[in-house]
Amino acid sequence: MNLSRRDLLKASGLGAAALALGGAGVTSASASENPAASTQLLPKPSGKRVVIIGGGWGGLTAARYIKKEAPEAEVVVLEKRDTFISCPISNEWLAGEVPMDFLTRDYFTAAKDFGYKMVQTTVTDINRETRTVKTTTGSIGYDYLLLSPGIAYDYSKWFGNDTQAAERCRQECPPALMSGSEHVALKKMLEDFEGGNFIISIPDGAYRCPPAPYERAAMMAHYMQKNGIKGKIIILDPKAKPAPKGPGFMAAYKELYPDIVEYRANSLVKTVDLDKKEVVVTITQEDGRTEEERIPYAAANLMPVNKASEIIAMAGVSQGKAGWGMMSSPTFQTKADERVFVIGDAVGGYPYPKSGSIANGQGHIAASHIAAMIQGRPVLKDVTLPQNICYSMLNKEEAISIGVTYSLMDDKDLNGNDIKVIKPKMTENNTRSTALGKTTHSWYKGMMSDIFGS
Ligand SMILES: Cc1cc2nc3c(=O)[nH]c(=O)nc-3n(C[C@H](O)[C@H](O)[C@H](O)COP(=O)(O)OP(=O)(O)OC[C@H]3O[C@@H](n4cnc5c(N)ncnc54)[C@H](O)[C@@H]3O)c2cc1C
Structure with a gap:
């Protein structure tokens, strides 16, 4: 057990109440309880058990299809949240075009309908030698482990080791690349916006859903236009043009929102002055020279560098500074351990974008591989890759x-x-x-x- 990691989870308030749901009945523990390491989340199953960490796009797809292909196995999803809220379509919700109901699902119905178990808890440690996952509410053993925990933010380029400044920035200028309070706070900021600059900064490096910030700029501009709000959306992009390439977004900004959206290429956020409400930007000129500019904001949606959820490092299957999971096969089996799989946004080393479509496709592929292993069948070598x-x-x-x-x-x-x-x-x-x-x-x-x- 890594103490600093556990302390971190405790400090960030993630040690939430636990609720084990599904066929095994209901168990619960309050947030203040510190369950002994020996507490078992669920009784030992008679057959094989697959533990899935992360009940998002990848994890829930895999849970359904492992159970479908290997019904004799026990499939358990460990998820720290209480409700599923989709990131896809959230930009439409931000602009008031779809209700929150469109984005949300309960975790209970699918678990019951498809026969897997949902346990609401936060994972704090993984031991591959003993094949045990520790959580804030107890431990659980596994035969196969599938990780789909998504991304985390890395604010170190903007604030060094100052975690308080990082947290202040997350709350005052919510990145909203993870659903929940960040999205709700951003929507309120848009609704309260009365003019000035609304800055959207795009992360440097690989990040969740490459087109999402550009779509967000368009949908926020749509909201401002609809409600007669005078103000500017300034997109700060470290790249030379929007990804995906091509005229799509740029043409839309020009034709639909010429007075609202201002796109600034080669503009990398260096730091944020939260007291003065200014973003400090390094702009790279065509000849390679750089200059610095301070841009004031009335409101901001600042997206820092993305890295893998710390779950990947906990399992010892990560690589590089960003800690993305490293696979040995196109079926998302890790290099380090044939019993451990990584899917979704936490995947590294492949040319896949971090998208819900891909996480869903990877969930299907990994599910087939794991089901084949459970049943002692040969594993399909020529898989259909996710699209x-x-x-x-x-x-x-x-x-x-x-x-x-x-x-x-x-x-x-x-x-x-x-x-x-x-x-x-x-x-x-x-x-x-x-x-x-x-x-x-x-x-x-x-x-x-x-x-x-x-
Ligand atoms: C604004 C926006 C728009 C998007 N639009 C699209 C789109 O149109 N199309 C598309 O394909 N994709 C889109 N995406 C991307 C998509 O949301 C992600 O790629 C997808 O959610 C990745 O799935 P995942 O399973 O890897 O992670 P997630 O869906 O984030 O699931 C990870 C889960 O792991 C849980 N977790 C993490 N750590 C722990 C822990 N310690 N203990 C317990 N549980 C834990 C989290 O709570 C979370 O529920 C969009 C993203 C954003 C932000």
């Missing part, structure tokens, strides 16, 4: 989309050995249309149906 499609709403009705298909191709490694690599191929539909707007909702409903059954 990505992301729709971005630009106003109440219109959207653009970007899709990526992936294939396994022959290649050589640095020593000239034959290897298989995953190659992406991008397709874009940058012409905004109401047809794509409608497809956005059908896609979302299809995903919710695959994960929750409705």
Whole structure:
């Protein structure tokens, strides 16, 4: 057990009440209780047990399909939240175009309908030698472990080791890349906004849902236009142009919101002066020279560098400073341990974007691999790789989309050995249309149906 990590979880208030739900009945413990390490979350099953950490897009997909393919196994999802709230479609909700109900699901119904168990608790440690996961409310053993814990924020580039400044920034300028209070606070900021600069800063490096901040800028501008709010949305982008590439977002900003959205390329946030309400930006010129500018804000949605959830490091299957999970196969089995899988946004080393579509596809693939291992069947070698499609709403009705298909191709490694690599191929539909707007909702409903059954 790593004490500092446990202390961190305690300090951040994550040691919440526990509620074990599903076939095993209900157990609960209050937040103030410190359960002995020997407390077992659930009785030992007669067969194999799969523990899934993270009840989001990836984890819940895997839970349903492992149980479907290997019904004899016990499948247990450990999730710290009480309610599922979707990030996809949240930008439409931010602009008041869909109700919160559209984004939320309870965890109980799907667990009951599909036969897996949901335990509301926070994971604090993983021991691969004893195959045990520790949580704030007890321990649980596993035969197979699947990690889909998503991302975490890294504010160190802006505030060094000053965790208080980082937390202040998260609360005053919520990044809203994770659902919950950050999204609700951002919506209130938009509703209270009376003019001036509303800054949206895009993270440096790999981050959750590449088109999401650009979609957010459009939907916030739509809200301002609709409500006659005079003010500017300034997008600070460390890149030279929006990802996905192509004219889609830039054309929409120009045609729909010429007086509202201002896009600034090659603009990297260096730090934030929270007292003066100024973002300090390093701007890189075309000739490589840099200059610094302080941009005042009335409100801000500042997204820091993304890294993997600390769960990946806890399991000892991470790599690099950002700590993304490292896999040995396209079925998301980790390099370090054949019993441990990583899916979703926490995956590293593959050319996959961090998207709900991909997390769902990876959940299906890992589920098949784990079910085959449980039943002693040969594991499928030639898997169908996950495919990505992301729709971005630009106003109440219109959207653009970007899709990526992936294939396994022959290649050589640095020593000239034959290897298989995953190659992406991008397709874009940058012409905004109401047809794509409608497809956005059908896609979302299809995903919710695959994960929750409705
Ligand atoms: C604004 C926005 C718009 C988006 N739009 C789209 C879109 O249109 N299309 C698309 O495909 N994707 C979209 N995404 C991306 C999508 O939301 C993510 O890629 C997806 O949620 C990743 O799934 P995941 O399972 O990896 O992580 P998550 O869905 O975040 O699930 C991780 C879960 O792990 C839990 N957890 C973490 N740590 C612990 C712990 N210690 N103990 C217990 N539980 C823990 C968390 O509470 C969380 O519920 C969008 C994202 C944002 C922010």
